[in-house]
Amino acid sequence: MDQVRVVLQYHHYAYRTEQTYCHWMRRYIHFFGGKTHPHDLDTFAVERFLSDLAVNGEVSASTQRQALNTLFFLYREVLDKPLDGKIQPIRSKKKPKLPTVLGQEEIRRLFRYIEGTHALMAKLLYGSGLRLMECVRLRIKDVDFDRKRIHVFGKGDKWRSTILAEPIIPELKTHIERDVVPFIA
Numbered sequence: 001m002d003q004v005r006v007v008l009q010y011h012h013y014a015y016r017t018e019q020t021y022c023h024w025m026r027r028y029i030h031f032f033g034g035k036t037h038p039h040d041l042d043t044f045a046v047e048r049f050l051s052d053l054a055v056n057g058e059v060s061a062s063t064q065r066q067a068l069n070t071l072f073f074l075y076r077e078v079l080d081k082p083l084d085g086k087i088q089p090i091r092s093k094k095k096p097k098l099p100t101v102l103g104q105e106e107i108r109r110l111f112r113y114i115e116g117t118h119a120l121m122a123k124l125l126y127g128s129g130l131r132l133m134e135c136v137r138l139r140i141k142d143v144d145f146d147r148k149r150i151h152v153f154g155k156g157d158k159w160r161s162t163i164l165a166e167p168i169i170p171e172l173k174t175h176i177e178r179d180v181v182p183f184i185a
Helices: 002-010 015-031 043-055 061-078 104-112 116-128 132-136 166-184
Strands: 149-153 159-163
Touching: 002 015, 002 061, 015 043, 015 061, 043 061, 104 116, 116 132, 116 166
Parallel strands: none
Antiparallel strands: 149 159
16 A cells, blocks of 8 residues: 555645545455455456446445446556456436535525634635535645635646635635734745
């Protein structure tokens, strides 16, 4: 696993991706009893593992695809033994679940119970459409108050720009002046 982490970091994969890939590699190894090294397994073993995920694990198609991408990475980049032939496991047929979305009144009630920095973060998530880790990693220089925009750096060195919700601006400015500026000065 240490070798896997080194290769993932060399290719500048995100920390979360590193965790996920290591998780799938461990599951793959344990699927075959934990005694067989992946180098000794072949394309058929990969197919068996992925088919088992679909049939017995009842994972979604995207989860199965994530496990497949992990194994491709393992064999191509870490073990230097690319998988030959086409891998054709039994495909997942699990239907995607629609997310539960809170109504406006439910959102108001939720915000009544959150205070301080956590409330500001929740408002940024809700009002600007940020993902959780994008909000956690947000920097002062990423916020453009003049244009009411937030520049978000996300997965794989990609960035995007999103709106800065108007009602959040005064609270965000107060937070920056009160909690952040004293540490800079």
